[in-house]
Amino acid sequence: MTLKPLGVAALALLAERPMHPYEMYQLLLERHEDRMVKVRPGSLYHAVERLHADELVEVTGTEREGNRPERTTYALTEPGRAALRQRVTELITTPVREYPLFTxxxxxxxxxPADEAAAALTTYADRLDEEIADLGSLLTAARxxxxxxxxxLAGDYLLxxxxxxRDWIRTLVTRIETKEFTWQPDHP
Known part of the structure; x- marks a missing residue:
């Protein structure tokens, strides 16, 4: 069994303390971990159910507040802790070929055409500037x-x-605009 990113995130949260999936979801958003892992409430609940079926987490209680649905609280098991450590170790030791859309x-x-590419890349770099500012603010606030x-670490890495x-893209745009970078002629 290979833990998927959301499963790793869930186990990591449960390594802190027992909690229910909705609390886990809220913490992931509060900590901006949705920048690193695709998080949706339904997918998180399914991930926790799979972890439970694999005996990596266990139920520690169920509670209901008012008219709200029951909330099941989960805790990390020793096999879950071992699986978390093993998967994190695999992920930080073994490069994985990813297929990012931008690449x-x-x-x-x-x-x-070169001018359209330069304009599109400039827009992309401008959006990266916004992302950089946002990440910098989040990291400063956390510190x-x-x-x-x-x-x-993950936030620093992303920044x-x-x-x-962004710097590479801006350099490429300059090279395209100054014709230092030879652009393929348009196709007929």
């Missing part, structure tokens, strides 16, 4: 609250990789 778009950018640096990507 694919770059591989096909020669299909549009101001005294969040331990260990918990900010640095996004900044590097």
């Amino acid at each position: 694919h778009a770059l591989s096909e950018a020669h299909n549009i 101001d609250r005294g969040v331990e640096p260990t918990y900010l 640095h990789t996004t900044t590097t990507q």
Whole structure:
């Protein structure tokens, strides 16, 4: 069994303390982990159900508040803790070939005129500027609250990789505009 990203996120939250899936969902959003893992309430509930079926988590209680639906609280089991450690270790030691859409778009950018490509890339870089500002603000706020640096590694990584990507794109745009970069002629 290979843990998917949402399963890893759920186990990591339960390593902190027992909680119910809705609380897990709220924490993932509050911590902006939805930038790293695709999170939807339904998919999180299904992930927790799979973890329970695999005996990586266990039910510790069920409660109901007023007219709200029952909430089942889960806790991490020892096999769950071991699976979490193993999967995180695999993920940080073994590069995985990912297929990001932007890289694919770059591989096909020669299909549009150079000036259109430069304009589109400029728009993309502008949006990355917004992302960089947002990430920087989130990291600053977390540091101001005294969040331990260990918990900010992913945010720091995202900030640095996004900044590097933006810088590379801006350099490419300059090279296209100054004709330093030879663009393939338009196809008929």
